[in-house]
Amino acid sequence: MTVEYPDNPGGWARRAVDRWLGLAPAEREAQLVRWLQNYDEAASWGDEPYRWILDSLPPGAALADAQSALAEVIGAVLARHPDVEPLSAHREQLLYNLLQLAAAIHRPGRLWPPLLEMLNRRKLGGDFFGSDLLVSLRAALIGNQGDDQLKELWLRMGRKQEDFLPGTPVHGYYGVLMLPPANEEPSPVVAESLALAAKDLKSDRNRRPRFMELVRSLQTAFPRDNIQWDRDLIFMADAAGWPRWACSCVNMFPRFTDRSDVGMPAPVAQAIRSAFGVQIDQELWSGCLARMTLRGEALVYYERVRDEFTGNLARMQKQTEYRSDHAWVGLFDMTFKRSLNPQWSVRPSQIESSASFPCPTLRPLNLGYSPADQFTH
Amino acid sequence: MFQIFGRAYPGVHPLAHALRALLERHAGNGNEDATVAFNIVDDHRVPPSREDLLLNSLGAPIGGATLKQGFTDFFKSNIRGSRTPDFILAVNAPNRVPIRSGFEGDGLQPGLSLVRLLNLTGLERVYRNYALPASEEFHGLVNPTVDFTVWLRDKCQAGDAELEQFITATLSMLNTDRKKHAYQPVWATLWDEFKPYLDHPDGATRWRQALGLKPDSHPCWYAVLKYPVGEVGDLFRPTQLDADWSGYHHPSPAGVPVWRGGCTMDCRGESDRPLSEYVHQQIDHKPEHWTLAGGRVKLALMEDPLGFQALRRRHHDLLVDHFGEAARRWRL
Numbered sequence: 001m002t003v004e005y006p007d008n009p010g011g012w013a014r015r016a017v018d019r020w021l022g023l024a025p026a027e028r029e030a031q032l033v034r035w036l037q038n039y040d041e042a043a044s045w046g047d048e049p050y051r052w053i054l055d056s057l058p059p060g061a062a063l064a065d066a067q068s069a070l071a072e073v074i075g076a077v078l079a080r081h082p083d084v085e086p087l088s089a090h091r092e093q094l095l096y097n098l099l100q101l102a103a104a105i106h107r108p109g110r111l112w113p114p115l116l117e118m119l120n121r122r123k124l125g126g127d128f129f130g131s132d133l134l135v136s137l138r139a140a141l142i143g144n145q146g147d148d149q150l151k152e153l154w155l156r157m158g159r160k161q162e163d164f165l166p167g168t169p170v171h172g173y174y175g176v177l178m179l180p181p182a183n184e185e186p187s188p189v190v191a192e193s194l195a196l197a198a199k200d201l202k203s204d205r206n207r208r209p210r211f212m213e214l215v216r217s218l219q220t221a222f223p224r225d226n227i228q229w230d231r232d233l234i235f236m237a238d239a240a241g242w243p244r245w246a247c248s249c250v251n252m253f254p255r256f257t258d259r260s261d262v263g264m265p266a267p268v269a270q271a272i273r274s275a276f277g278v279q280i281d282q283e284l285w286s287g288c289l290a291r292m293t294l295r296g297e298a299l300v301y302y303e304r305v306r307d308e309f310t311g312n313l314a315r316m317q318k319q320t321e322y323r324s325d326h327a328w329v330g331l332f333d334m335t336f337k338r339s340l341n342p343q344w345s346v347r348p349s350q351i352e353s354s355a356s357f358p359c360p361t362l363r364p365l366n367l368g369y370s371p372a373d374q375f376t377h
Numbered sequence: 378m379f380q381i382f383g384r385a386y387p388g389v390h391p392l393a394h395a396l397r398a399l400l401e402r403h404a405g406n407g408n409e410d411a412t413v414a415f416n417i418v419d420d421h422r423v424p425p426s427r428e429d430l431l432l433n434s435l436g437a438p439i440g441g442a443t444l445k446q447g448f449t450d451f452f453k454s455n456i457r458g459s460r461t462p463d464f465i466l467a468v469n470a471p472n473r474v475p476i477r478s479g480f481e482g483d484g485l486q487p488g489l490s491l492v493r494l495l496n497l498t499g500l501e502r503v504y505r506n507y508a509l510p511a512s513e514e515f516h517g518l519v520n521p522t523v524d525f526t527v528w529l530r531d532k533c534q535a536g537d538a539e540l541e542q543f544i545t546a547t548l549s550m551l552n553t554d555r556k557k558h559a560y561q562p563v564w565a566t567l568w569d570e571f572k573p574y575l576d577h578p579d580g581a582t583r584w585r586q587a588l589g590l591k592p593d594s595h596p597c598w599y600a601v602l603k604y605p606v607g608e609v610g611d612l613f614r615p616t617q618l619d620a621d622w623s624g625y626h627h628p629s630p631a632g633v634p635v636w637r638g639g640c641t642m643d644c645r646g647e648s649d650r651p652l653s654e655y656v657h658q659q660i661d662h663k664p665e666h667w668t669l670a671g672g673r674v675k676l677a678l679m680e681d682p683l684g685f686q687a688l689r690r691r692h693h694d695l696l697v698d699h700f701g702e703a704a705r706r707w708r709l
């Protein structure tokens with residue numbers, strides 16, 4: 001089949017890459033090594049050659065075939081130990097583009113062994129115009145993990161104890177996120193790596209949106225129903241001891257097994273216990289969240305508080321740029337206090353009769369607050 | 378105001394007359410034409426650029442019958458028989474499902490598994506094309522008078538070793554054939570979601586129903602294939618345009634993120650949640666894609682307990698239950 005290419009730079013690039021795919025393996029390798037040093041068709045583009053190649057790959061299933069072909073050649077070049085053996089005049093440029101290209105394609109079957117060998121040699125160093133080559137190696141390793149050998153390395157990165165590969169706890173988390181799924185599940189250490197990332201974000205003024213991004217990347221990587229993710233995130237937070245401010249980053253009104261088996265922030269649980277006499281089934285996340293079995297008016301009250309807060313939160317996030325966890329706490333306090341007000345249309349009668357009912361705010365989120373105080377009314 | 382593809386139009390849309398005719402003539406009587414018309418009205422996932430391709434292909438004026446024929450012709454030329462089906466092109470960018478890499482950014486974990494049902498019965502023409510006297514597995518079909526149904530049954534009911542050989546040869550045949558003949562798209566779901574159905578007592582009948590595959594006129598042999606997301610190249614959320622004129626497709630609700638794909642319509646109406654559905658082009662399959670799925674080949678019957686209209690309604694109720702009132706539609 002004859003392919004027609006547009007007569008423009010994009011079309012020329014596509015034609016060059018398609019011709020490359022038709023070459024014999026040895027010729028492919030030689031050509032790729034030249035391209036990655038900005039020679040021949042890859043020369044004089046605004047982007048680095050690896051970007052030029054990625055943008056020129058065909059779409060659809062042909063992309064998978066092209067990625068496999070690229071992985072073969074990248075694997076062959078890596079096997080020649082370009083970190084220690086000079087393969088070309090422009091070592092740094094070749095290594096940078098080679099590793100960046102490897103990071104963009106997922107072919108652990110071909111790339112994992114040579115990348116791991118490069119890591120274990122610990123000889124890679126230097127930079128390409130300010131870009132640390134070890135950062136590119138980290139990205140290539142993250143994207144091509146064939147087993148969980150690097151699990152401990154990512155956790156060390158999370159604890160800021162990794163002494164060779166550079167990276168923040170967030171990078172460590174991305175490494176964990178790309179560990180091979182076990183039975184279609186994320187690695188068991190993902191909860192811990194999120195806890196480490198959250199700890200690192202503690203003094204970041206944008207910690208809430210940034211942590212929410214991390215949570216979202218987990219949900220996107222492993223698609224599940226929202227209900228299931230809401231529940232699983234609470235269990236992760238509980239098991240790994242996420243900081244309390246992270247409450248503002250997840251759904252604090254999760255459903256566990258069915259409509260009546262629900263979770264809620266501690267103050268709501270206290271209110272329901274006082275007003276309806278329902279016991280708390282389980283305290284989770286150091287007492288930030290309580291799990292209860294609710295029916296009748298207690299369930300109605302719970303659902304109205306939940307819906308009111310969820311609606312307010314959505315409006316706040318839509319209308320204002322201010323998205324801090326302090327804003328979240330303030331909004332929760334306001335919604336919760338309103339739910340205790342006699343004027344609140346859905347306030348159940350039992351709460352009115354509870355004269356000595358306390359009005360707890362969401363103190364559990366404030367650092368330094370003792371969880372022991374939360375359920376002692 | 379009449380909506381098409383989930384969008385309101387200020388004037389008269391070129392499809393409005395034809396769709397209205399189909400809806401008024403057939404609404405409420407379980408007619409597939411009407412349900413596809415509903416889907417066209419509702420399918421917000423079809424981007425304006427793909428709508429333009431459809432309208433250009435249909436021409437004008439468009440009546441109800443013309444629409445159905447034109448839609449099917451469009452599907453054949455732009456999807457089924459195309460080496461570059463519309464869904465992989467830039468015009469379908471909003472439906473492209475991101476896949477994670479070593480860089481930052483959202484996307485499906487490439488190590489997650491997809492699953493598809495390979496309809497062996499539907500491959501009769503391909504098997505016969507590759508039935509050469511020297512072919513170890515397919516030479517039995519060299520004689521065109523050989524009953525394909527009996528031949529396939531014998532193959533599928535052979536012992537484990539023979540069956541593995543047959544499936545290996547079948548996958549190799551398809552890997553060769555896909556480079557000569559386009560046949561798009563492949564429909565897939567997530568292995569994790571499909572797994573509970575694998576050992577259902579009704580076997581492949583339940584597999585087909587769970588994936589919402591339109592019943593054929595005769596029983597079909599299905600093989601289960603499991604393969605990583607990272608091996609498909611590009612992955613997409615399907616639209617009605619990728620499903621031909623089929624009422625067994627149902628648009629997924631607005632607001633469901635693209636990486637969740639579409640929603641399968643359970644032909645049995647018993648699922649407590651819809652499965653995610655994705656489309657991609659035909660890819661090379663390895664024998665381990667079959668063995669990793671448990672080496673399963675089974676015969677599916679085409680009888681569904683619910684009528685077409687009842688299962689559409691049940692599916693709609695499931696979507697509302699699952700995704701909330703925003704998923705409720707003005708009509709089925």
